[in-house]
Amino acid sequence: MTFTISKANLERLQDLAARKQDEELLEAVRDLHPADLAEVLDQLDLGDAQYLFERLEPERAALVVLELPEDLRDNLLGNYTGKEIAEELIEHIDSDDAADVIAELPDQVREEVLANIEDVAQRKEINELLTYDEHTAGALMAKELVKVNAGSSMLDCVRELRQHADHVDDIFVILVVDDHDRLVGSIPIKALLTTSLRTPVKDVYDPDVISVRAHEHVEEVSRIMEKYDLVILPVVDDRGKLLGRITIDDAVDAIREEETEDAHRMAGMEALEYSYSNSSLWEMVKKRSGWLIVLFVGESFTATAMGFFEDQIARAVVLALFIPLIISSGGNTGSQASTLIIRALALGDITIQEWWRIFRREVSVGLTLGVILGCIGFIRVAIWSQFMDIYGPHWQMVGLVVALALVGVVLWGNLVGSLFPLVLKRFGMDPATSSAPFVATVVDVTGLVIYFSIAAIFLREILT
């Protein structure tokens, strides 16, 4: 198996595809892992990718489809009818993957695909999977699994496993159900080799099986799988009936997707649908401009707020010089705080019920950080004043105002930053939503008011 594709190798493949050298091309990609072959297709011109894709054996093509970036998948499948997709692709892949592929198809094609799946059981399974909300355990699970009744023997387990060995790829455990198909336990597959085949299942299975309800969020799924180090997580309905199983690789993909979405949201943009390099310029502008405009409108209140202090600024221009310094310190502190809280929430380390403890703690941290920056700010003004006349004769007062404003703005930024994600979560929203820049914007506007209010108090003589 070629493990990564060298540049030279890729160029050779591109050349073969461009020159439509069927046999040589297929021979060259024959030993590639589907994931690598998908990467090759992504690197070819679309026409050449179609050319190669159409020439793959159906079973191989089906596995490759699962690994393709979504835009390329849409393009390559665009040439097929629903019937072809059903018969050549869907029949060769697991129910969860099939549901994922079908869910992304245009409405009309989707119906046509579903109508053309010949295996009634498979069609039913896929239809069931399609009913679950995205981002739930149900949408992530596969129907393929090996299960036995609690009343059977280990020999039945082996028979059951042999029967499913071909079409269930990742068999790590056998799930045990009662007469009502409710999940009651699990048997690690190694037990089949270390236990006599005449042993009843009830003497072997582990009743401490951890499962998840179908409607739980994928974040909960990954939290459970991580906490208990699981490779397989059975999914049950509200009555405990076994519905399917989630394998860790799907959970990992889901975690990665969520983390990337979170990161994008935290940076003040909508999460990208495709990867960075597969997103069009227009797509990129669309996902980024929305929040930028919202933040811009929010931030434009700084101009309004400063309008009220225009006279102050006119009388003491020196005040204007420190505006970016003071408000950005508040913003930086706020973005630290919001990131800490968002991560801690995502990892299940804290809950919103603990807001009061978090609040008290962040008051202390914010005050400490504010005092540190305030001192540095004062020292900076003091040192500069020794060498230039820029801050005028009242530099001590200017320094004091800057220092106090820093304490206030940093403390305030820290509180806004740490509580804002909790508020979002409280109202059922994603705490990551645009948090850092949004907090920075709020703190910019209010920070100016704090700064100029402090200035008004301490510089009254100078300003009037």
Next chain:
Amino acid sequence: MTFTISKANLERLQDLAARKQDEELLEAVRDLHPADLAEVLDQLDLGDAQYLFERLEPERAALVVLELPEDLRDNLLGNYTGKEIAEELIEHIDSDDAADVIAELPDQVREEVLANIEDVAQRKEINELLTYDEHTAGALMAKELVKVNAGSSMLDCVRELRQHADHVDDIFVILVVDDHDRLVGSIPIKALLTTSLRTPVKDVYDPDVISVRAHEHVEEVSRIMEKYDLVILPVVDDRGKLLGRITIDDAVDAIREEETEDAHRMAGMEALEYSYSNSSLWEMVKKRSGWLIVLFVGESFTATAMGFFEDQIARAVVLALFIPLIISSGGNTGSQASTLIIRALALGDITIQEWWRIFRREVSVGLTLGVILGCIGFIRVAIWSQFMDIYGPHWQMVGLVVALALVGVVLWGNLVGSLFPLVLKRFGMDPATSSAPFVATVVDVTGLVIYFSIAAIFLREILT
């Protein structure tokens, strides 16, 4: 198995621990999963946690130790001698977990523990694991695995597996090696049940086994496991000799840790060692203040830069009003761009070799976003001017300056934001390091220069 611990249950346990009710307490935690028991210990007062921990059976205690937050682990293990740790804990856990626990101990205790491990093979394995750099595949792998020689039969596989079934928890594949102990293939465990035991291993094993070198970074490990949907990844040395294996749950933990560290760094702070709720106030201030001070010092150049434009501001105070709006737009765009690039790098979607493509693309995106915000900025000035006199008679000129400055600053912010992580990576640093706030700071300082330079050109008449 109790799956999550209810508040009432927790309070009862706290009460039992406080009242030192041995028997009742142990009975109450008997059925808890080690991960849940670790959570309970974390919720108890330290004294009570010690009391309970000392009363657990060694095998149970060993599993619980692995799940404890690091600070509590340090505290609980602090009461034990190296000999006790070796004999009561280390002997019950896998080599990779043992190495993790030992690596965190104080130097002296570590030596004592190693000297007291009675099983020579285990001591040798742990010593080997301790030699690998943190964040490498070698440090993540476990030595426990089931392997057979390519010349043996399936019956040998079953024998080998039975022999190891007790102390290797996660047996999903059997690894196949040649006479020089080099990895040549793998056999899924289900094959043992579907193939005749007389079949030679060479007829069954899959030679397309994916492995990783011991010195590879954990990011590469998780990239490979994700890409190829692996549950087990064998680790080999430079000659291909089989050294150990990494299981997906360890890789998931590593991913999560890296993601959290990245998120913290991106927000402009050092990554926390412990979780948010387990970090002390002092720890928090230490991790956060360093970068805040660096950013503050950087940002204080805004005051210096504005000092040069003090006369301009004095003559047209209106210019000062738009400072926060303009520089924060540059910062927001830059933080979007840096986050996009950092995530795309982490997911292996782009490489630094593509910087020129990224640069050209981000010029277009930045220009588009700049023009959008510039137009909105102009409209805002125009509308306000109809209702108040705040921007004076030259409001068209002010609007134009604001709009052009926005185009320039947003474009500039976008370029700095997208290229800065690539530069960090090029010089072998973590691209996430303080990226968003650092970019914002750089853009704040340079953005002011852009803004006032544009103002100087277009408002020359008004300003002189």
